[in-house]
Amino acid sequence: MTSFLTDLFSNFWVSLAGKLLIVALMIPLVGMVIGFAEMKLSAKMQARVGPYFAGGRWGWAQLIADGVKFFQKEDLIPAEADRPVFKLAPVLVLVSTVALLVVIPFGPDLIFRDLSVGVFFALAISSLSTIGILMAGWSSANKYSLMGGLRAAGQLIAYELPLVLAVVGAVILAETMSMAGIVEAQVSAGYPFVIFQFVGFAVFMIAALAELTRIPFDMPIAESELVMGYLTEYSGFRFLFFFLAEFANMFTLSAIAVTLFLGGWWLPGIPDDVLAYAGPLILVAKTFLLVFIMIWFRWTFPRFREDQLQSLAWKVLVPLALANIAITAVFKVVLG
Amino acid sequence: MVLDQDLVRHLSETSVSVELETEDMTLNIGPQHPSTHGVLRLVARVDGERAFDVQPVIGYMHRGYEKLAEVRSYPQITTLVNRIDWVSGYANEVPFIVAAEKLLEIEVPERAQYIRLILTEMARISSHLVFMASYPLELGAPTPLFFALRERERVLDLLEGVTGGRFHPNFNRIGGVKPAYGSGSSTRKVIQDLPAGFLAETRDAMDKVTVAVDEINSLVAGNEIILARTKGVGVLPPEVAASYGVSGPNLRASGVGFDLRKVEDYLPYHLFDFEVPVGENGDCWDRWHVRLLEIRQSVRIIQQAIDGIPSGPLQAKVPKVIKVPKGETYVRAENPKGEMGYYLVSNGAQGPYRLKIRSASFSNISILPWILEGVLIPDIIAIMGSLDFVLGDVDR
Amino acid sequence: MTSSPSETETTVHPLQEFADAVAGAVGGEAKIAFDTVKVRVAPEQWVSALTTARDELGLVFFSFLSAVDWSAEVEVGDPPGDEVEERFELLAAVGDLGAGRRVIFTTDLAKDSPVIPSVVDVFPGANWHEREAHEMFGIEFVGHPNLANLYLPDSFMGNPLRKSYPLLSREVKPWPGNVDVEPMPGGDEETTEGPSEENPEA
Numbered sequence: 001m002t003s004f005l006t007d008l009f010s011n012f013w014v015s016l017a018g019k020l021l022i023v024a025l026m027i028p029l030v031g032m033v034i035g036f037a038e039m040k041l042s043a044k045m046q047a048r049v050g051p052y053f054a055g056g057r058w059g060w061a062q063l064i065a066d067g068v069k070f071f072q073k074e075d076l077i078p079a080e081a082d083r084p085v086f087k088l089a090p091v092l093v094l095v096s097t098v099a100l101l102v103v104i105p106f107g108p109d110l111i112f113r114d115l116s117v118g119v120f121f122a123l124a125i126s127s128l129s130t131i132g133i134l135m136a137g138w139s140s141a142n143k144y145s146l147m148g149g150l151r152a153a154g155q156l157i158a159y160e161l162p163l164v165l166a167v168v169g170a171v172i173l174a175e176t177m178s179m180a181g182i183v184e185a186q187v188s189a190g191y192p193f194v195i196f197q198f199v200g201f202a203v204f205m206i207a208a209l210a211e212l213t214r215i216p217f218d219m220p221i222a223e224s225e226l227v228m229g230y231l232t233e234y235s236g237f238r239f240l241f242f243f244l245a246e247f248a249n250m251f252t253l254s255a256i257a258v259t260l261f262l263g264g265w266w267l268p269g270i271p272d273d274v275l276a277y278a279g280p281l282i283l284v285a286k287t288f289l290l291v292f293i294m295i296w297f298r299w300t301f302p303r304f305r306e307d308q309l310q311s312l313a314w315k316v317l318v319p320l321a322l323a324n325i326a327i328t329a330v331f332k333v334v335l336g
Numbered sequence: 337m338v339l340d341q342d343l344v345r346h347l348s349e350t351s352v353s354v355e356l357e358t359e360d361m362t363l364n365i366g367p368q369h370p371s372t373h374g375v376l377r378l379v380a381r382v383d384g385e386r387a388f389d390v391q392p393v394i395g396y397m398h399r400g401y402e403k404l405a406e407v408r409s410y411p412q413i414t415t416l417v418n419r420i421d422w423v424s425g426y427a428n429e430v431p432f433i434v435a436a437e438k439l440l441e442i443e444v445p446e447r448a449q450y451i452r453l454i455l456t457e458m459a460r461i462s463s464h465l466v467f468m469a470s471y472p473l474e475l476g477a478p479t480p481l482f483f484a485l486r487e488r489e490r491v492l493d494l495l496e497g498v499t500g501g502r503f504h505p506n507f508n509r510i511g512g513v514k515p516a517y518g519s520g521s522s523t524r525k526v527i528q529d530l531p532a533g534f535l536a537e538t539r540d541a542m543d544k545v546t547v548a549v550d551e552i553n554s555l556v557a558g559n560e561i562i563l564a565r566t567k568g569v570g571v572l573p574p575e576v577a578a579s580y581g582v583s584g585p586n587l588r589a590s591g592v593g594f595d596l597r598k599v600e601d602y603l604p605y606h607l608f609d610f611e612v613p614v615g616e617n618g619d620c621w622d623r624w625h626v627r628l629l630e631i632r633q634s635v636r637i638i639q640q641a642i643d644g645i646p647s648g649p650l651q652a653k654v655p656k657v658i659k660v661p662k663g664e665t666y667v668r669a670e671n672p673k674g675e676m677g678y679y680l681v682s683n684g685a686q687g688p689y690r691l692k693i694r695s696a697s698f699s700n701i702s703i704l705p706w707i708l709e710g711v712l713i714p715d716i717i718a719i720m721g722s723l724d725f726v727l728g729d730v731d732r
Numbered sequence: 733m734t735s736s737p738s739e740t741e742t743t744v745h746p747l748q749e750f751a752d753a754v755a756g757a758v759g760g761e762a763k764i765a766f767d768t769v770k771v772r773v774a775p776e777q778w779v780s781a782l783t784t785a786r787d788e789l790g791l792v793f794f795s796f797l798s799a800v801d802w803s804a805e806v807e808v809g810d811p812p813g814d815e816v817e818e819r820f821e822l823l824a825a826v827g828d829l830g831a832g833r834r835v836i837f838t839t840d841l842a843k844d845s846p847v848i849p850s851v852v853d854v855f856p857g858a859n860w861h862e863r864e865a866h867e868m869f870g871i872e873f874v875g876h877p878n879l880a881n882l883y884l885p886d887s888f889m890g891n892p893l894r895k896s897y898p899l900l901s902r903e904v905k906p907w908p909g910n911v912d913v914e915p916m917p918g919g920d921e922e923t924t925e926g927p928s929e930e931n932p933e934a
Contacts, residue, residue, distance in 0.1 A: 046482040215476055216561055301561050303476030305714045308564055395883030403892055406809035438766045580857035581794040592829050599832025665766035685810035694796040702860040
């Protein structure tokens with residue numbers, strides 16, 4: 001039986017189909033789990049209970065119920081909207097999230113595709129969502145959405161730079177751009193890169209929060225000012241795409257941070273054969289730790305104003321990241 | 337009232353670059369909007385993120401109270417009047433009833449005055465807690481909302497226990513406050529006083545409110561993002577505030593230590609020891625901070641009042657059909673939102689001949705065109721929220 | 733709260749000195765009633781009186797500006813008991829920010845042509861109050877930058893707070909006027925008004 005399965009999956013097309021299926025299922029699943037975690041955690045922080053009725057006392061089926069609800073809603077497109085662009089925007093945002101999953105190493109040999117330029121690919125694909133957001137803001141034919149879209153364009157482009165610069169330090173330490181290779185470098189070095197790259201890690205996390213347009217960087221959505229910013233006119237399953245994409249993106253960006261800085265699927269002291277099975281669990285646990293911190297920030301801080309946000313990116317994060325690169329490079333050359 | 341010149345905000349210095357001709361956009365904020373505290377509409381001309389001409393349009397909630405007051409009797413108007421500023425319901429009734437009592441020249445018993453004072457201060461705490469809840473929400477921090485509203489529930493439960501209503505107490509009567517009746521015909525003539533345990537529960541609730549206010553303060557005061565969003569934003573110089581009629585915590589945040597509770601005699605505030613918090617710069621942060629300190633002072637007043645409340649009748653002797661003799665008077669009170677006054681013209685009938693309601697929020701937001709000149713859009717929300725107005729108070 | 737002492741010729745009201753100072757400075761006549769100081773000036777002195785109050789008397793806080801419609805015949809409510817002079821009485825309340833003393837300046841405007849200069853240049857806060865008085869009473873404020881309707885829609889006709897403006901609900905059921913308390917439906921009269929130990933009749 002096992003040999004039959006191994007032969008089956010050694011066929012390229014079968015394994016491709018299998019990988020696509022897993023990725024397609026992972027995104028909604030991860031999205032729902034993180035969404036539910038956010039609801040419950042925020043409730044605890046606010047002296048509430050959170051979802052309570054759907055699925056028994058825990059309310060675990062809340063997001064499943066929400067998903068079904070969104071699907072059966074009427075597909076409303078504003079009369080003046082640009083229809084093809086309006087329909088394409090959520091798809092683009094979701095696609096950029098899904099594509100990120102491809103290069104994340106879940107275990108010693110568990111990676112959908114180990115690209116030799118994995119880091120480069122990940123960052124490039126994640127910036128596709130910027131176009132999707134701009135498309136959403138423009139095509140909605142609504143002044144509030146337009147303002148939200150413009151704010152998003154400014155913010156996301158500004159924070160791309162610290163995001164990219166922050167990972168360069170880890171790449172220098174690992175001497176490779178392949179994601180699996182970076183984890184291997186941390187394994188062989190015996191320590192996670194965050195010990196020396198804490199500045200890079202902090203800059204990456206802040207820039208990731210900004211890329212996700214989560215509070216404190218949620219000017220583009222800014223519920224209390226722009227109703228929902230670029231999302232105002234989206235309802236039904238299109239809104240569900242954006243919604244899922246946000247939570248799934250939290251997962252993927254945190255997973256990238258874990259891979260680059262926190263040692264990925266590796267924990268010191270665990271033998272290799274156990275890691276083959278425990279690897280994904282370790283990665284997911286570390287990722288959820290970072291996701292928890294993101295959720296915690298969201299419910300504690302208010303939002304930055306647009307100009308404060310921009311000055312944070314350009315005047316603080318970019319110089320920090322550049323200094324980090326310089327110092328890392330010097331140390332790498334000197335200490336080998 | 338020396339003003340730091342660096343903080344006086346000048347008119348917008350928007351400069352449009354020569355190569356890039358941009359058009360300005362007219363943006364309607366409201367009347368249905370999460371942050372306008374009701375149905376306020378701001379017609380803003382914006383250039384990018386900067387607004388340079390903001391005109392408020394009000395009247396969506398105009399209910400014609402001044403005209404209605406001419407066809408109602410005094411007890412009926414009490415019902416109308418506590419719907420003006422519905423967040424601090426009880427505080428609206430007091431100056432109106434005091435005006436009628438002034439024209440009747442009757443003396444309100446001490447116990448009734450103490451009860452009125454306690455309930456007014458509780459209304460003040462309730463109103464300021466709503467501000468503590470909604471202002472960080474507008475800035476983007478959703479969590480203080482829950483802490484503040486949870487504490488407000490305690491105060492509202494107390495108000496409901498005494499007056500029967502959380503928002504619209506309708507508790508004042510000409511000559512005092514309304515004593516409770518027993519139910520059923522055999523006890524109809526028995527006049528009851530405050531509910532049993534009210535004073536002890538109030539003491540307990542005040543302690544809990546103090547703890548909660550400290551919690552909210554620690555969540556907000558040290559938060560760099562909130563400070564960056566509110567410090568130096570929306571500076572209101574005291575001379576401008578006075579000439580526009582801005583009153584209450586907004587005026588005190590600009591450095592003017594003027595509190596009607598210290599100078600007017602509508603309630604016996606002179607018997608109690610409390611401070612009047614004053615801000616320094618007149619920006620949004622000061623308006624927040626002054627209201628937070630005012631909650632603490634209100635707690636202090638309530639505790640002193642509970643300790644010293646005298647016994648006695650709850651209402652002076654008044655005729656069954658009350659006709660207020662001819663006269664005119666203006667009574668003003670320190671409401672949570674600012675100065676609320678009633679100019680009462682009476683001609684000896686059962687209702688007033690003319691009742692002019694001077695509401696605090698009406699004057700407070702008349703300053704919006706001045707203060708929102710050349711301001712970024714997120715700051716519009718921050719400044720509007722810090723003025724703490726309610727549309728019922730604006731439109732009457 | 734202390735009840736106001738009845739005004740007799742021998743006791744001087746504590747506000748008398750202040751009222752006389754104000755009246756002297758602006759050239760009007762002062763009246764004190766029920767703890768309220770009213771200073772009456774002629775319409776020509778309106779702007780200069782408020783300017784003097786702001787600059788010389790320290791009354792920098794602008795409280796409100798409104799009007800009272802004195803008419804003998806009214807569409808709503810009870811008519812004034814005594815003889816009244818048919819006029820609009822324009823009120824402007826200002827106060828100081830120290831001891832909290834306040835004055836209500838009044839002037840009389842003719843009913844058929846209520847025109848008066850605007851005080852927006854003296855107190856910018858009067859802007860909205862004058863708009864409200866304009867739409868509610870029909871008073872014309874000369875020099876006001878934007879005398880548009882404040883509360884009412886632009887197409888609204890009439891001035892609601894004038895005594896000649898009827899209330900629709902009162903067309904359906906007329907005002908009962910100066911009568912005793914209406915009985916509660918199905919109950920007796922004793923449970924309607926404010927209770928006291930003994931109930932002296934009106």
